[in-house]
Amino acid sequence: MDFLDQLLYFPLEQLPFYLIALMIAFTVHEFSHAYFANKFGDPTAKLLGRVTLNPAVHFDFLGIVLLLIAGFGWARPVPVNRENFSHPRRMSIIVAAVGPLSNLLLGIVGALIYAVLYISGVIDPIGITRTDQAIHIFFNVFIQLNFFLCLFNLIPLPPLDGYRIVENVLPPRISAKIQRFEQWSILIFLLIIVLPMLQKYTIAPLYLGARALSIDVLNIFITLFGG
Template identity: 65%
Template sequence: MEWLDQILRVPLDQLPFYLITLVIAFTLHEFSHAYFANKFGDPTAKLLGRVTLNPAVHFDLLGIILLLIAGFGWARPVPVNRDNFSKPRLMGVIVSVAGPLSNLLLGVLGTLVYVMLAQFGVLDSITNEKLFQAVLIFFNLFTVMNFFLFLFNLIPLPPLDGYRILEDVVPRRMLGKLQQYEQWSVLIFLVILIVPGMQRYTISPLYHAAEAIYFQFAHLFLAMFGA
């Protein structure tokens, strides 16, 4: 299995933790889009069975593979018809931002649970070294990955949520010019994926920022518990 370990961006022994994290993170992300779109009057996602926490309907195999190999990927996008909203631009922003915010929430909750496990002595009570390491690895991956997905999805490039938000907030006269550059988004992602060293200046800073967010919340919760 050495060839697989060389291909994957993540260590092979940590792969199960990444997959569990992605199942939870992607599922809640896409469910959040679908849920709010349906609540605001657009039944498109509901008719396609996307208002569900069933991971199978939200996963895109290529997107998952690229995330494990290249450091970024995607789930199946939730179709949204903004014409069904009573306030298309405002509700469109809420639907778009709901996905990234769900990852932010998961990251915060994951950090809180981890701090509580440490503060109440649960971690110290784990005598099995392998189980102890597994718990540490999982919470580290779960929190940082969700914070990373929160930041990554806010990048204003199609088809990411940040671009959809930008579409809804810029003046209508600028939409035509904005959409002229959509075709270049695929090229940009290919450059990030293929050009050696490019991820050092693109994906890596996002991971570092995600780690910084994690540490800030960890320090906040530690302070709350008087530690």
């Protein structure tokens, strides 16, 4: 048990909650990409069976393992052929953006449900019982994880959604120049997520930001509905 505690990035006792939250967050994120790509005329993801809320279709084993032991990870990326879009740049931006936006929405919905349970007295604010403690832990994990994934995926480095958004927002001439350095950008991304020294100034602040955002959103709902 001590070995697992040292190996995992998250507390061992919270592992089931993280796995459930990841299953929902990653599935909805990738489904959103696939759904809108298909909606805009690109059937690539649909033909591969990716327009689904079945978690098994979207999970990447290595990505999940790394997230659990290193604090970052990924699901199976949804293949998109922008040439099938009637407006490639505009629709590519939307398809890329809906992933992080889906996590933002999940975090907000999670905070709303948590606030309603808290205000209505369904769960004990102190969390004395094991059920109350489990609910408190799950919603805290679920909300913070989704806000983190939203912020993390907006980093403008490949292969993240933020890069695809910037790539299509910039004028074609500048975008083409950036694409020449894409392989180096991927290297920078890998260094950021692998080296503890760089994680301290990149990944760690995102977790802090996600935590602050979750507290602020939850307080807003408690204030609104708590009278």
